[in-house]
Amino acid sequence: MSTFIVEDGSGVEDANAYIEILDADEIISNYGNSSNWSSATQAQKENAIREATRYLDLHYTYDGYKVYEGILQWPRYEIYDEDDNYMAEDEIPDRILQAVSYLALKIIEGDTLLEDFQNEGEVKRTKDIVGPITEEREYVTGELPEKTYQVVDKLVAPFVIEKGFGETELERG
Numbered sequence: 001m002s003t004f005i006v007e008d009g010s011g012v013e014d015a016n017a018y019i020e021i022l023d024a025d026e027i028i029s030n031y032g033n034s035s036n037w038s039s040a041t042q043a044q045k046e047n048a049i050r051e052a053t054r055y056l057d058l059h060y061t062y063d064g065y066k067v068y069e070g071i072l073q074w075p076r077y078e079i080y081d082e083d084d085n086y087m088a089e090d091e092i093p094d095r096i097l098q099a100v101s102y103l104a105l106k107i108i109e110g111d112t113l114l115e116d117f118q119n120e121g122e123v124k125r126t127k128d129i130v131g132p133i134t135e136e137r138e139y140v141t142g143e144l145p146e147k148t149y150q151v152v153d154k155l156v157a158p159f160v161i162e163k164g165f166g167e168t169e170l171e172r173g
Helices: 021-031 034-038 042-059 094-108 150-159
Strands: 060-062 122-129 134-140 160-163
Touching: 021 034, 021 042, 021 094, 034 094, 042 060, 042 094, 060 150, 094 150, 150 160
Parallel strands: none
Antiparallel strands: 060 160, 122 134
């Protein structure tokens, strides 16, 4: 099992999470259905927070620049908050912590954030003629729709250049 290491804004080596469990407990008790979260084990919560952190870092392209080399995207510099105030370079925005907590709760509730899928062609039209044999197939192309988390999109919007995976851009408002 992977070790749970929280980034505190100082460039913690090998950090894989943005929030401590106690802080996530508080956020979830304020905004979510805390019964599922409170019945989860510490290991389940750690795993959910790590996975939620990874999702945020893979799914969004953030404004500004990483302060430290490492796998996590935060902390960053040349970042402004939702009120257009300059943020300290050692700060991980509360909105990012809220987004991690929201997604961690979704995981505890059984959601899979980054599902693997095979984009199989869906048959749009078919034509079969038996003699002398003709067979036609027309396929619908395009990707399967990806699940979106509007709460998370809105929470991270002030810090995001665009969503990942070639999706719709989010603009600072």
